Amino acid sequence: xxLAVFFGCAFIAFxxxxxxxxxxxxxxxxxxxxxxxxxxxxxxxxxxxxxxxxIAIKASNSQDLTLQRGLLIFGVFFSVLLxxxxxxxxxxxxxxxxxxxxxxxxxDGSAISVRQMAxxxxxxxxxxxxxxxxxxxxxxxxxxxxxxIFGDSQYYFITAALMTLALTxxxxxxxxxFFEGCEKSRWWVIAAVVSLHLLVAGLSLLNPLYEGSLPPVxxxxxxxxxxxxxxxxxxxxxxxxxxxxxxxxxxxxxxxTEVPLSKTPNPQPLPGRRSMWLxxxxxxxxxxxx
Amino acid sequence: xxxxDSEEDSYNERSALVQSESPTIPSYNxxxxxxxxxxxxxxxxxPVSSGLDEPGPVERERASTPDGEEEELTLKxxxxxxxxxxxxxxxxxxxxxATIKSVSFYTEKSSQxxxxxxxxxxxxxxxxxxxxxxxxxxxxxxxxxxxxIILVVLYKYRCYKFIHGWLILSSLMLLFWFSFMYLGEVFKxxxxxxxxxxxxxxxxxxxxxxxxxxxxKGPLRLQQAYLIVISALMxxxxxxxxxxxxxxxxxxxxxxxxxxAVLCPKGPLRMxxxxxxxxxEPIFPALIYSSAMVWMVGMADxxxxxxxxxxxxxxxxxxxxxxxxxEDDAAQGGRRRYSAEEDLEEDRGVKLGLGDFIFYSVLVGxxxxxxxxxxxxxxxxxxxxIGLCLTLLLLAIFKKALPALPISIxxxxxxxxxxxxxxxxxxxxxxxxQYYI
Numbered sequence: 001x002x003l004a005v006f007f008g009c010a011f012i013a014f015x016x017x018x019x020x021x022x023x024x025x026x027x028x029x030x031x032x033x034x035x036x037x038x039x040x041x042x043x044x045x046x047x048x049x050x051x052x053x054x055i056a057i058k059a060s061n062s063q064d065l066t067l068q069r070g071l072l073i074f075g076v077f078f079s080v081l082l083x084x085x086x087x088x089x090x091x092x093x094x095x096x097x098x099x100x101x102x103x104x105x106x107x108d109g110s111a112i113s114v115r116q117m118a119x120x121x122x123x124x125x126x127x128x129x130x131x132x133x134x135x136x137x138x139x140x141x142x143x144x145x146x147x148x149i150f151g152d153s154q155y156y157f158i159t160a161a162l163m164t165l166a167l168t169x170x171x172x173x174x175x176x177x178f179f180e181g182c183e184k185s186r187w188w189v190i191a192a193v194v195s196l197h198l199l200v201a202g203l204s205l206l207n208p209l210y211e212g213s214l215p216p217v218x219x220x221x222x223x224x225x226x227x228x229x230x231x232x233x234x235x236x237x238x239x240x241x242x243x244x245x246x247x248x249x250x251x252x253x254x255x256x257t258e259v260p261l262s263k264t265p266n267p268q269p270l271p272g273r274r275s276m277w278l279x280x281x282x283x284x285x286x287x288x289x290x
Numbered sequence: 291x292x293x294x295d296s297e298e299d300s301y302n303e304r305s306a307l308v309q310s311e312s313p314t315i316p317s318y319n320x321x322x323x324x325x326x327x328x329x330x331x332x333x334x335x336x337p338v339s340s341g342l343d344e345p346g347p348v349e350r351e352r353a354s355t356p357d358g359e360e361e362e363l364t365l366k367x368x369x370x371x372x373x374x375x376x377x378x379x380x381x382x383x384x385x386x387x388a389t390i391k392s393v394s395f396y397t398e399k400s401s402q403x404x405x406x407x408x409x410x411x412x413x414x415x416x417x418x419x420x421x422x423x424x425x426x427x428x429x430x431x432x433x434x435x436x437x438x439i440i441l442v443v444l445y446k447y448r449c450y451k452f453i454h455g456w457l458i459l460s461s462l463m464l465l466f467w468f469s470f471m472y473l474g475e476v477f478k479x480x481x482x483x484x485x486x487x488x489x490x491x492x493x494x495x496x497x498x499x500x501x502x503x504x505x506x507k508g509p510l511r512l513q514q515a516y517l518i519v520i521s522a523l524m525x526x527x528x529x530x531x532x533x534x535x536x537x538x539x540x541x542x543x544x545x546x547x548x549x550x551a552v553l554c555p556k557g558p559l560r561m562x563x564x565x566x567x568x569x570x571e572p573i574f575p576a577l578i579y580s581s582a583m584v585w586m587v588g589m590a591d592x593x594x595x596x597x598x599x600x601x602x603x604x605x606x607x608x609x610x611x612x613x614x615x616x617e618d619d620a621a622q623g624g625r626r627r628y629s630a631e632e633d634l635e636e637d638r639g640v641k642l643g644l645g646d647f648i649f650y651s652v653l654v655g656x657x658x659x660x661x662x663x664x665x666x667x668x669x670x671x672x673x674x675x676i677g678l679c680l681t682l683l684l685l686a687i688f689k690k691a692l693p694a695l696p697i698s699i700x701x702x703x704x705x706x707x708x709x710x711x712x713x714x715x716x717x718x719x720x721x722x723x724q725y726y727i
Contacts, residue, residue, distance in 0.1 A: 029372060033373070036376075036675050050717075054716065073725075080727055083727070136663065136665060136718075137721060139662070164726075200726070204726035205725055
């Protein structure tokens with residue numbers, strides 16, 4: 001309950017997403033707008049699910065604690081489903097607006113592709129989800145208090161931060177995978193994302209048994225990250241190219257082959273999500289149709 | 291404390307979202323006269339409508355480019371300008387929220403009220419409280435309407451000196467008196483000892499540089515910073531002195547007023563905009579936040595034609611900002627016109643009235659002040675940004691004066707009340723059990 005806890009938890013929970021924002025999103029105004037709109041959509045889904053939960057709470061007996069707990073669990077799962085519905089809705093909106101977005105992007109920047117939109121949308125969901133989970137806890141951690149004085153776990157703050165981090169990354173990966181699945185009409189992908197999200201939410205129900213919730217969630221995060229990497233066009237070759245120098249030029253030259261969807265029917269696969277943010281040397285940015 | 295009429299008036303004219311005018315190219319300008327974006331000392335106080343002016347420059351561009359690229363060009367000034375408005379709006383809100391959360395002065399309820407909200411809210415009776423807040427709102431909005439009409443009349447009859455003096459007085463008060471109060475409260479909160487001579491020096495410098503930047507010449511960034519600061523100060527005053535329920539009703543009412551005043555043909559703000567456009571007069575910088583970095587450095591120097599070709603990209607140009615060129619530089623304006631022709635890709639910024647900044651910040655500040663919940667504040671912040679984005683999208687589509695308040699304030703109010711009453715208990719229960727959604 002000090003500044004140390006505050007800063008530690010804040011950096012754990014928001015460090016990676018902040019870094020992603022600064023390095024990949026902040027320079028491009030269009031991505032910032034898509035990020036904030038993604039956050040807005042997540043917020044809408046939360047609003048609707050809270051409304052449903054609130055109605056259920058008010059309609060039920062407030063003295064029955066098991067019932068309240070059950071309603072909360074129902075609220076959790078319903079909210080997860082609604083979040084995925086709104087992710088799909090956001091996907092539809094972005095697809096519809098692709099041409100419009102291409103038009104309002106800067107003349108010197110490239111129009112945004114669906115893969116980039118997927119990443120940004122996922123990150124928007126993740127940041128908002130993380131912020132809503134974590135900010136009140138962070139502000140409480142600044143003030144005086146004793147953690148777990150009534151017998152609860154002492155590790156509340158750090159596990160909250162770790163869980164928030166996992167969820168932020170998960171939302172990002174799910175965004176990528178989900179949009180890819182929608183693009184290729186692979187409905188099993190969508191079903192997998194939904195069930196993974198439900199699984200993660202279900203695992204969090206095991207709290208405060210942190211051994212049961214945190215390690216599995218991180219395993220799922222890693223697995224989904226690998227899945228998102230390969231789904232967005234990454235390969236082992238590009239990973240090794242990441243580390244070698246000769247990979248640099250090919251990576252730089254291939255970075256701009258991500259052509260906007262409105263121009264070509266089959267966009268070039270990105271050489272890994274990472275290359276999206278790699279700064280290309282001036283003069284190297286060129287559209288290569290290959 | 292009875293706030294003066296001048297600052298009351300100055301905020302209501304500041305509700306505007308205006309596409310900045312670039313130097314007009316008369317040969318392309320067929321439909322209407324775009325006011326030269328020159329600011330004159332005498333025409334400083336252009337009452338700004340809540341609206342986006344017709345993007346004459348964009349139309350000009352359309353005339354000069356092939357048909358296929360029309361749509362692209364008209365929307366090309368979209369994303370960048372949205373961000374150029376996001377940043378100052380965010381900064382203003384951050385300043386207000388940071389102050390509200392740290393300096394308790396602005397959340398303490400005092401028995402003093404503004405003269406514009408004379409009815410006291412009685413916390414005991416809901417009906418009475420509601421009635422009084424509606425009455426307060428009616429008083430406030432009528433004051434605003436009356437002031438705006440007075441301003442239209444003054445402007446129509448070219449009483450520029452009067453308007454100018456009024457505006458100077460109001461900025462003086464904001465920059466000196468309110469900032470002195472603010473600084474005093476910050477020192478009290480952090481228990482900083484400060485002697486009067488140092489304080490006088492700080493406030494004097496701050497105020498004088500502010501007056502110069504806003505009303506005369508100054509670096510664009512500094513002017514923008516000062517405008518953000520005075521909007522934040524104004525918003526803090528409103529947050530402190532408006533009674534609880536009245537503030538929410540006033541927010542709703544003022545966005546409706548904004549809608550009416552800008553879009554109705556006989557709306558005062560619309561008439562002001564049209565009068566100003568007829569006279570080719572620019573908008574006062576003291577009332578409008580301009581994100582435009584339009585000018586070319588070489589423009590003021592007619593003997594240097596080469597520099598006129600310089601492509602002026604935005605930030606960092608300490609240029610004489612819009613509000614500054616004096617009217618007797620008509621010839622200079624002519625030079626500007628021609629140099630503008632050569633650089634069609636100059637950055638046309640968007641202008642947002644200070645009233646919009648103020649009311650956005652009032653909404654977010656009140657969300658931060660009532661209850662300790664950060665989720666509500668964050669939700670209102672996102673809602674306002676999305677509203678602003680939608681408004682700018684509408685601007686890009688409709689290309690006429692648009693009010694910037696209604697969409698954002700509606701979203702903000704909806705999200706405030708729903709987050710406060712629905713989402714907060716849900717998230718609190720989830721956090722208590724450490725369930726994650």
